[in-house]
Amino acid sequence: MSGKASLLVVAGFSMLFLIISQNFGSVSNRAVDNLVEYQTETIAHNIAVSGANLAANQVYFDNTWNAGYSDIPFQGGKLNVTMVEIDPYQDLHEVTSTGTYNGYTSTVKVKMAPSKFSKFAYFSIYEGGSIWWTKNDTVWGPFHTQDYIRCYRHPVFYGKTTTKRRLKYYTSKSKDKPRLYGGFEKGVNLPLPANGLDKAKLAAQDDGLYFNGADTVYITMDRDSIKYRYSYNSPDTALHLSSVAPNGVIFANNSVVRLKGVVSGQYSIACSGAGSNGRIYLDDDIVFDKDPRIDPTSIDLLGIISENEVLITDNPPNHSDINIHAAIYAGKGGFGSENYSSRPVSGNINLLGGITQHTRRAVGTFNSGGIASGFSKRYKYDERLMLASPPYFPGTGNYEIVSWFE
Amino acid sequence: MGFSTLLDIMGSILIGGILLTTTWRLSDAATEKTYNGSGELSLQQNLVATAQILENDFRKIGFCENWNKIPDPTKAILSADLSSLKFLTDVDSDGDVDSITYYLGPTSELYMTPNPRDRMLYRVVNNEAPGGSNLGVTQFFMIYYDALGDTIPLPITITGEITSIEINVTVENVAAYDTSYSSAYWKQIRMVARNLKNR
Numbered sequence: 132m133s134g135k136a137s138l139l140v141v142a143g144f145s146m147l148f149l150i151i152s153q154n155f156g157s158v159s160n161r162a163v164d165n166l167v168e169y170q171t172e173t174i175a176h177n178i179a180v181s182g183a184n185l186a187a188n189q190v191y192f193d194n195t196w197n198a199g200y201s202d203i204p205f206q207g208g209k210l211n212v213t214m215v216e217i218d219p220y221q222d223l224h225e226v227t228s229t230g231t232y233n234g235y236t237s238t239v240k241v242k243m244a245p246s247k248f249s250k251f252a253y254f255s256i257y258e259g260g261s262i263w264w265t266k267n268d269t270v271w272g273p274f275h276t277q278d279y280i281r282c283y284r285h286p287v288f289y290g291k292t293t294t295k296r297r298l299k300y301y302t303s304k305s306k307d308k309p310r311l312y313g314g315f316e317k318g319v320n321l322p323l324p325a326n327g328l329d330k331a332k333l334a335a336q337d338d339g340l341y342f343n344g345a346d347t348v349y350i351t352m353d354r355d356s357i358k359y360r361y362s363y364n365s366p367d368t369a370l371h372l373s374s375v376a377p378n379g380v381i382f383a384n385n386s387v388v389r390l391k392g393v394v395s396g397q398y399s400i401a402c403s404g405a406g407s408n409g410r411i412y413l414d415d416d417i418v419f420d421k422d423p424r425i426d427p428t429s430i431d432l433l434g435i436i437s438e439n440e441v442l443i444t445d446n447p448p449n450h451s452d453i454n455i456h457a458a459i460y461a462g463k464g465g466f467g468s469e470n471y472s473s474r475p476v477s478g479n480i481n482l483l484g485g486i487t488q489h490t491r492r493a494v495g496t497f498n499s500g501g502i503a504s505g506f507s508k509r510y511k512y513d514e515r516l517m518l519a520s521p522p523y524f525p526g527t528g529n530y531e532i533v534s535w536f537e
Numbered sequence: 538m539g540f541s542t543l544l545d546i547m548g549s550i551l552i553g554g555i556l557l558t559t560t561w562r563l564s565d566a567a568t569e570k571t572y573n574g575s576g577e578l579s580l581q582q583n584l585v586a587t588a589q590i591l592e593n594d595f596r597k598i599g600f601c602e603n604w605n606k607i608p609d610p611t612k613a614i615l616s617a618d619l620s621s622l623k624f625l626t627d628v629d630s631d632g633d634v635d636s637i638t639y640y641l642g643p644t645s646e647l648y649m650t651p652n653p654r655d656r657m658l659y660r661v662v663n664n665e666a667p668g669g670s671n672l673g674v675t676q677f678f679m680i681y682y683d684a685l686g687d688t689i690p691l692p693i694t695i696t697g698e699i700t701s702i703e704i705n706v707t708v709e710n711v712a713a714y715d716t717s718y719s720s721a722y723w724k725q726i727r728m729v730a731r732n733l734k735n736r
Contacts, residue, residue: 162581314684
């Protein structure tokens with residue numbers, strides 16, 4: 132009798148211990164499962180991000196790449212990438228990268244759009260050897276150079292700042308470190324194309340205004356009209372731009388352009404040529420009819436595109452300030468002022484837009500007393516250029532990431 | 538009734554007493570273990586849930602389905618402080634720009650929970666009324682880094698300088714057996730919102 136009772140007691144206690152230990156085990160397992168699940172999701176996500184990066188890299192080297200990846204083994208999981216055109220008009224593409232790991236799936240979607248030089252507040256290939264960005268310099272908007280960014284006493288860069296090379300400090304990082312308020316990347320290779328004006332030329336020949344065989348074309352923009360002549364003393368010919376250049380492109384082939392006026396609408400004025408040709412001189416103010424800083428509804432845009440230089444003419448109208456509203460492109464030269472070291476003190480360059488140039492040029496000289504000759508710089512970025520571009524403004528030939536969803 | 542019977546009864550009482558004490562102590566220990574074990578489990582589930590929500594939102598800083606609406610994503614962070622962050626994003630990918638604000642409430646707000654350190658971690662979308670559930674967060678703070686990887690000192694006046702964020706979260710049980718609270722810690726060393734680097 133007592134033997135049976137003992138058996139029952141032992142069996143009862145064993146059952147009790149079993150239930151309790153099963154409960155403890157279950158709690159421990161669920162805690163581990165919880166963390167394993169998080170880890171699995173993280174790995175699936177990392178695979179998807181890696182796929183998107185691999186695809187972006189492929190597009191960088193070959194902008195026609197659309198092969199994608201199918202079931203690529205990666206980090207113990209699988210990688211699938213597709214690349215599709217989602218907007219033919221804007222040439223917008225989307226990369227969809229899917230990472231799968233232990234039954235979990237994560238997706239990353241990346242939108243890419245063609246990149247144009249007009250988006251840069253400042254772009255250069257060559258920074259002129261010994262020109263430093265100083266504490267008095269502030270750049271608003273995207274910045275890129277293929278050269279070093281030479282920094283002296285904390286210059287300020289408000290937009291995304293990139294360089295092919297690296298930062299250079301005048302004395303040390305602590306004394307000269309730039310204020311980078313829009314991010315920074317080095318090792319970004321973005322050369323100027325050798326044929327940057329080709330699309331504008333074809334567009335002008337097709338449905339724009341094309342000047343050929345003139346040594347110099349004097350152009351005065353008169354809102355939605357253009358006045359032009361071929362010599363200083365000859366009378367102007369006036370044309371309505373909507374009828375002679377519906378696509379907004381005005382191109383002077385193998386010539387020099389002398390430009391001024393007021394722009395209403397969206398236009399690009401381009402000039403090609405070798406040697407002393409392919410230059411655009413700014414003879415006076417060239418401004419928007421509606422300044423977007425005053426009237427945010429303004430759609431006025433201007434591209435000043437030269438194969439060589441864009442120069443501010445050394446003439447009386449430009450001896451007391453010049454106002455420029457444009458995205459400037461100087462493919463083989465730079466943007467500067469004519470006779471910068473011998474011209475009189477000329478006030479300010481009030482630029483609203485951006486500058487893309489091969490070589491950084493001087494616009495004046497200064498000494499301990501201030502400006503000794505030429506101009507002071509007052510450059511303001513036209514933020515609309517982040518999205519809009521003057522017609523047929525040179526493109527980088529690459530796509531840029533405009534949206535990243537993960 | 539002889540001497541042996543008396544001995545049997547005394548032995549039974551002794552063994553029965555030992556078994557009773559064991560059962561009683563077992564019950565107490567099992568209760569404590571169960572309480573702590575369940576607490577640990579819910580703690581870790583809370584931590585993972587918090588981490589997933591934070592990662593999901595922070596990765597989308599500067600994202601909008603209609604990218605033209607945030608043309609310059611470097612301006613997507615509106616304000617940043619030690620325990621609060623406000624930024625632009627597109628919460629439901631509908632192409633409209635939303636704002637999300639994260640901030641930590643005071644400990645006094647959760648006076649009804651036994652844990653004196655837990656706080657509400659608020660996630661406010663646009664102008665909604667602040668709300669949420671108590672996940673036992675006792676610590677939530679961020680360290681911000683600039684483009685060169687250097688720490689940005691607080692207060693941050695120009696938020697465009699932020700390129701990556703270190704996120705620290707500590708979660709504790711909201712209640713514990715004998716006030717011995719368990720805690721778990723999650724740290725994202727460098728959270729880089731990819732859209733901040735666009736363009």
